[in-house]
Amino acid sequence: MIETWRWFGPSDSITLRKIKQAGATGIVTSLHEVATGAVWEKRDIQARKEMIEAEGLTWEVIESIPVHNDIKTRSGDYLQLIENYKLSIKNAAQCGVYTICYNFMPVVDWTRTNLMYQLPNQSHALRFEMTDFAAYDIFILKRDGARDSYSPAVVAKAELAISDMSDEAKLELEKNIIAGLPGGEGSYTRDTIREAIEEFIVLGTEGFRENLFAFLREIIPVAQTHGAKMCIHPDDPPFSLFGLPRVVSTADDARKLLNAAPSPANGLTMCAGSYGARGDNDLVEMVKEFAERVYFVHLRNVTREDDGSFYESDHLDGDNDMVGLVHALLSEEQRRKAQGQSLSLCAIPMRPDHGHLLEDELNQPNVKPGYGYMGRLKGLAELRGVMHAVSNFMRR
Incomplete structure (x- = not known):
């Protein structure tokens, strides 16, 4: 797998040089300064790509090109917003950035208390x-x-x-x-937020799911034409909040989504922490079932509690079988290689996600929740050890 790191752009206190020193070779980032719904222009994508490459790194994954709420509700100027999204996909691919993570969560993005x-x-x-x-x-x-x-x-x-x-x-x-x-x-x-919640609740789960599928029917042909891979991030947490519909929370949700647009351009982000916050999601079996359409991975662990509460544990400690998950992902890379796919298509980008805040960063300014340097460096090192050990075992 390709070791990557979430970077929040030039204003991020964690520099590209620090990321390189952590051992990552790829960057996962977005043009955070572009308003949701606006077109990502080629010049801006290329400038960010060149900035990353100047440090000897590669821009492996866009996370994310946000989906405007009007697209999710199919209201307002949603048709033009979809056209903008298509053009952003095309521009990114033409600049050589092909893997695009996105989500379709209503109202609130990832949520913690x-x-x-x-x-x-x-x-x-x-x-x-x-x-x-x-x-x-x-x-x-x-x-x-x-x-x-x-x-x-x-x-x-x-x-x-x-x-x-x-x-x-x-x-x-x-x-x-x-x-x-x-x-x-x-x-x-x-x-x-009350107004936004009401707007989504009236859609219902199946109405909201159909809005997602309608969006996919528009963007996936564009992605396929330009060699891009769209990989949807699951709901986080993977159950209803505020009574809102959730449509990317379970294996059955993923199955329906992939069948709705049966194209190699329509794929998944396997976020172990998001899917793994539900005890009825078997992550290893999900990777095995959806393997050929898994294009990006967040390796993070959680400890679940009976009432639906959870906290983010060490990367190798928690309720998710991280070793089994890594084995399943490396097996999929082997399968792709055996099929004769190019190395760039075989390798799956992964990143450590939501590291712990450790003592040395406790009182430092501008440390983003879950995205400190030392906690993610620790997680990446632990995951790298698992990947090496599993790879060596598989070669025997």
């Missing part, structure tokens, strides 16, 4: 706490029908939690949930 969850070793992880999320939804946002989205046990715990929560803690919780996390598509106020 606690960005500083302290682990036993005193490092800090990202956490999604179901009780706190329900407390926000029911008692702070006061969404209509919110109580019906949770079990009576969760509602009771949420009521107790909110009664013990200070005003400062309530504001921090709201900030974590709706202010936007790194790589997301922006932020909301309490009023605007």
Whole structure:
């Protein structure tokens, strides 16, 4: 697999040189300065690509070209926005960047309730706490029908939690949930998020799924024509939030999506942490089933709890079988090679995801939640060891 690193562009405090010193050879990035829905111009893509290559690295994956909410709801100027998206795919491919990760999550992108969850070793992880999320939804946002989205046990715990929560803690919780996390598509106020939620809820799960499929029918032929590979990121977390529809959360969702646009350009991002936050997703079996359409991998681990809560554990410790997952991915690379595919098509880009915040970075400014340097460097080193060990075992 190709070892890559998520980079947030020239303003990122983690420089390309630091990334190279971490051992990564590829970069995963986006033109974050381009407004969602606007065309990615060739000159901007090429300039960013040249900046990356000047440090001896390659731009392996675009993560992401964001999908405008009007496309997801098929409202407003969505037809023009789809045309803009097609042109962005074409321009990226013509600049030599072919793998494009994107997501189709409604309203909120990846979501956590606690960005500083302290682990036993005193490092800090990202956490999604179901009780706190329900407390926000029911008692702070006061969404209509919110109580019906949770079990009576969760509602009771949420009521107790909110009664013990200070005003400062309530504001921090709201900030974590709706202010936007790194790589997301922006932020909301309490009023605007209520409006956005209602707009998506009326679609229902199958209506929202059909909007995704309609989008795929437009963009996948363009991607195939230009040699691009679209790889959708799963919902994070992979279950409904705010009563919203979720359509990329399970193996069955992935199956339906791939069948909706049966093209080699229509693929998946295997995010182990996102899919793995559900106990009924068998990641190793998913890789085996969808192997030829897995074009990008996030290797991250989680520890799940019975009520749907989870926190991000060490990369090699948690509920996901990371060794089995790496073995399945390397086996797919071997299969591609045996079929005579070029090396560039055989190798699957991977990146360590959401590292822990370690002591030396604890009080440093501009450290993005989940995206510190040392925690991801630690994760990459651990994953590299697994990949080497599994590769050696497979050669015997």
